[in-house]
Amino acid sequence: MTTIDSDPGVRRMRSFGTTIFAEMSALAVRHGAVNLGQGFPDTDGPPEMLEAAAEALRTGHNQYPPGPGVPVLRAAVAEHQRRFWGLAYDPDGEVLITAGATEAIAAAILGLCEPGDEVVCFEPYYDSYAASIALAGAVRRPVTLRPGAGGRYAFDPAELRAAFGPRTRLVLLNSPHNPTGKVFTRDELGQIAELCQEYGAYAVTDEVYEHLVFSDAGDAHVPLATLPGMRERTVRISSAGKTFSCTGWKIGWASGPAGLVTAVTRVKQFLTYVNGAPFQPAVAVALGLPDSYYEAFRAGLEARRDQLVAGLTDAGFGVLPSEGTYFVTTDITPLGGTDGMDFCRTLPEARGVAAVPTEVFYDDPEAGKRLVRFAFCKRPDVIDEAVRRLRA
Numbered sequence: 493m494t495t496i497d498s499d500p501g502v503r504r505m506r507s508f509g510t511t512i513f514a515e516m517s518a519l520a521v522r523h524g525a526v527n528l529g530q531g532f533p534d535t536d537g538p539p540e541m542l543e544a545a546a547e548a549l550r551t552g553h554n555q556y557p558p559g560p561g562v563p564v565l566r567a568a569v570a571e572h573q574r575r576f577w578g579l580a581y582d583p584d585g586e587v588l589i590t591a592g593a594t595e596a597i598a599a600a601i602l603g604l605c606e607p608g609d610e611v612v613c614f615e616p617y618y619d620s621y622a623a624s625i626a627l628a629g630a631v632r633r634p635v636t637l638r639p640g641a642g643g644r645y646a647f648d649p650a651e652l653r654a655a656f657g658p659r660t661r662l663v664l665l666n667s668p669h670n671p672t673g674k675v676f677t678r679d680e681l682g683q684i685a686e687l688c689q690e691y692g693a694y695a696v697t698d699e700v701y702e703h704l705v706f707s708d709a710g711d712a713h714v715p716l717a718t719l720p721g722m723r724e725r726t727v728r729i730s731s732a733g734k735t736f737s738c739t740g741w742k743i744g745w746a747s748g749p750a751g752l753v754t755a756v757t758r759v760k761q762f763l764t765y766v767n768g769a770p771f772q773p774a775v776a777v778a779l780g781l782p783d784s785y786y787e788a789f790r791a792g793l794e795a796r797r798d799q800l801v802a803g804l805t806d807a808g809f810g811v812l813p814s815e816g817t818y819f820v821t822t823d824i825t826p827l828g829g830t831d832g833m834d835f836c837r838t839l840p841e842a843r844g845v846a847a848v849p850t851e852v853f854y855d856d857p858e859a860g861k862r863l864v865r866f867a868f869c870k871r872p873d874v875i876d877e878a879v880r881r882l883r884a
Contacts, residue, residue: 504626504627504629505623505626505627507626508622508623508626511619512619512848512849512852513529513530513848516529516530516836516840516846516847516848517529517530517846519837519840519841519846520840520846522840523840523841523844524844525839525840525841525843525844525845525846526844526845526846526870526874526877526878526881527846528800528845528846528847528866528867528868528870528875528878529836529846529847529848529865529866529867530848530867531670531734531739531817531818531819531867531869532739532740532867532869533737533739533869533870534869534870534871534874535737535871536737536738537736537737537738537778538736538778538781538785540777540778540781541736541738541774541775541777541778542774544773544774544776544777544778545770545771545773545774548769548770548771548773548774549770553769553770553772553773554769554770555769556765556766556769557589557766557768557769557772558766559757559761559765559766560584560587560588560589560757561587561588561589561745561766561772562589562769562772562773562776563583563584564772564773564776565589565743565745565772565773565775565776565779566583566584566587566589566745567583567776568775568776568777568779568780569581569583569587569589569745569747569779570582570583570586570587570747571779571780572779572780573728573747576702576703577702577715577717577718578718579715579717579718579723579728579747581747581748582750585750585753585754586747586748586749586750586753587745587746587747587753588745588746588747588753588756588757588760589743589744589745589767589772590744590745590746590760590764590767591742591743591744591763591764591767591768592731592733592742592743592744593698593700593729593730593731593733593744594620594744595742595744595760595763595764596727596729596731596744596745596746596756596760597620597621597624597664597696597698597729598620598623598624598627598759598763599746599756599757599759599760599763600696600727600729600746600755600756601624601625601627601628601630601662601664601696602624602627602628602759603755603756603757603758603759603760604661604662604694604696604727604752604755604756605625605628605629605630605661605662606628606629606630606661607628607629607630608629608630608631608659609628609630609631609659609660609661609662610630610631610632610633610657610659610660610661611625611630611631611632611633611660611661611662611663611664612633612634612635612652612655612656612660612662612663612664612693613625613632613633613634613635613663613664613665614634614635614636614637614647614664614665614666614669615634615635615636615637615853615854615855615856615859616637616671616672616850616853616854616859616860617634617664617666617853618666618670618671618698618853619852619853621664621666622855625664630661630662631659632855633655633656633657633660634655634854634855634856635647635648635651635652635655636648636651636854636856636859637669637672637674638859639812642813643812643813644674644813644815645669645672645674645812646680647680649683652683652684652687653687656687656690656691656693657691658691660691660693661693661694662693662694662695662696663684663687663688663693663694663695663696664695664696664698665684665695665696665697665698665716666697666698666699667681667697667699667713667716668699668701668702668704668705668713668815668816668817669816669817670701670817670818670819671817671819671821671848671850671853671865672812672814672819672821673812673813673814673815673816673817673819673820673821674815674816675705675709675711675713675815675816676711676714677710677711677714678711678714681714681716681719682719684716685716685719685720685721685722688722688725689721689722689725693725694725694726694727694752695716695717695722695725695726695727696726696727696729697715697716697717697726697727697728697729698729698730699713699715699728699729699730700729700730700731700733700734700735700744701734701816701817701818702715702730702735703735703786703789703790704734704735704789704790704793704816704817704818705790705815705816706790706793706794706797706814706815706816707794708815709815709816710815711815713816715728716728717748723748723749724749725749725752726748726752727746727747727748727752727753727756728746728747728748729744729745729746729747730744730745731743731744731745732744732771732775732778732779734818735778735786735789736775736778737869738771738775741768741771741775742767742768743767743768743771743772743775793818793868793869795872796868796869796870796872796875797814797820797868799868799872799875799876799879800820800866800868800875800878800879801814801820803875803876803878803879803882803883804820804822804866804879804882806879806883807879807882807883808826808827809822809823809824809826809827809864810822810823810824810825810826811823812863818867818868818869819865819866819867819868820865820866820868821850821863821864821865821866822863822864822865822866823862823863824862824863824864825862829862830861830862831861831862832849832850832851832860832861832862832863832864833849833851833852835847835849835864836848836849836864843881843882843884844881845878845881845882847864847865847866848864848865848866849863849864849865850863850864850865851863
């Protein structure tokens with residue numbers, strides 16, 4: 493009689509346990525801590541969007557939407573990309589609505605990678621990237637971002653070139669970048685684009701923070717797809733969650749040439765099939781909001797970044813520049829810290845604040861061993877309370 497394996501799961505996923513976000517959020521609840529670990533806002537999105545969702549619920553938008561997404565949202569996504577980035581996509585065939593950006597990323601990797609294909613990605617990276625690559629049976633080729641002059645994160649061009657080879661299938665790029673807050677420069681994007689074309693690789697770009705590049709970044713957000721020769725080889729991904737403070741709605745999208753979007757759709761339809769019927773027309777309303785909304789949204793998050801950075805600096809952390817996103821990275825060395833994981837596991841009980849250890853986002857944990865990420869997408873009074881506790 494054969495015994496039952498204590499872990500019957502597939503080997504390629506055994507290294508993936510409970511996410512760090514779930515662990516730190518549970519610690520925050522247990523100890524009544526201010527949760528600056530997980531990147532979700534504590535305010536609701538624009539009232540026009542919320543009212544549109546309520547109206548959709550009341551007027552029968554509660555059944556399966558069309559597989560690619562409701563037409564009004566696909567049209568709004570296409571218009572939004574034309575309006576802000578000068579990118580032209582056909583809403584019928586070049587835009588796919590997904591269950592958040594996370595599903596879009598997973599479906600893109602699963603739809604474009606064969607087992608053994610290689611994916612170039614920049615570490616530290618959002619944890620779902622590694623899991624999606626493993627699910628596809630593909631191989632990660634990380635390029636490490638390191639703090640350089642003034643603490644600004646950058647990669648070594650030689651390391652980037654060395655990551656490419658005959659098995660390179662995709663480059664997975666996140667800019668503005670979580671967790672570092674880095675905004676990739678046009679020159680850096682040009683290096684990536686050149687290598688994609690030299691090696692015949694596709695690009696999957698996670699641009700969920702596209703409207704959160706701060707005024708002191710020095711560079712505006714530049715979608716990789718806008719560079720010469722890149723539109724035809726790029727799947728561009730974004731979502732409503734971060735821009736409109738509705739992370740629980742899970743409405744995202746993938747855009748690109750029809751052939752690439754078809755490959756993503758083949759997988760997506762067998763993951764969630766469809767999602768969020770009443771939320772889709774509401775997100776279409778939000779995408780059409782005037783420029784003043786986007787400007788106020790960015791300015792508000794920039795002010796909260798400055799508020800948290802000042803408090804963390806005063807509390808003794810070494811604070812690295814955050815050019816965009818919801819996050820700021822800190823070095824715990826000035827506080828005598830040597831292990832970010834231990835630091836974050838004790839912080840909720842010791843100081844009543846939750847953060848996330850950056851080492852979990854690296855293939856080489858030592859590269860981020862002393863780094864800790866804090867989220868500033870919270871109300872000013874919440875940030876004040878967190879700072880007060882840390883200063884104590």
